[in-house]
Amino acid sequence: MAKKIVETQTDGQESAVNYRWHLAQSGAEVDTTELEFALMRTFEGFGRWQSECLASVVDLAATGPENAMLHIIRMNERPKSIKELARMTNRDDVPNIQYSLRKLIGAGLVIRKGAGRSGVTYEVTERGRQVTDDYGAVRRRLLIAQIEDLPGFSARLADATRTLNLLSGIYEEAARVAATHRRGEGA
DSSP: OOEEEEEEOTTSOEEEEEEOBTTBSSHHHHHHHHHHHHHHHHHHHHHHHHHHHHHTTSSOOOOHHHHHHHHHHHGGGSOBOHHHHHHHHTOOOHHHHHHHHHHHHHTTSEEEEOOTTTSOEEEEOHHHHHHHHHHHHHHIIIIIHHHHTSTTHHHHHHHHHHHHHHHHHHHHHHHHHHHHTOOOTTO
């Protein structure tokens, strides 16, 4: 059954919109679903941007998360452990993180230092430093310049950052609760 939801437009006018999807039947569901779709599209666009920006400065086919890993390793100019990298990126897929690290090491952008379970850290090489500097220059020229030209956009970015950080916590808690309600095999 389709539900009609009354929306108030930015001009103050109201309009009824039909939503025939199982995830979007109430106003809150519509808002949440629209945000989730926007997040998915943004994530994919961001990943493509990261890959293309990196490819413009180094001959390396890297995914968005691998590119992010490179920049996070360089962040604050100090080595990072796998545990720190996982925490900073809100990831728990350590084997995939290790694969990305091997790829970055193989490209000569990152080195592994130390030994043992807790003594291993990763840091950028001189080549990695040059690549991340070049990436930053391209990013400033192609992306940041556009953002700076949009009036009031900086404040909107700050609001979006706060909202996304809040949502990250809400999704994490909801995931924990959902994990306690998993259906057993054959249920």
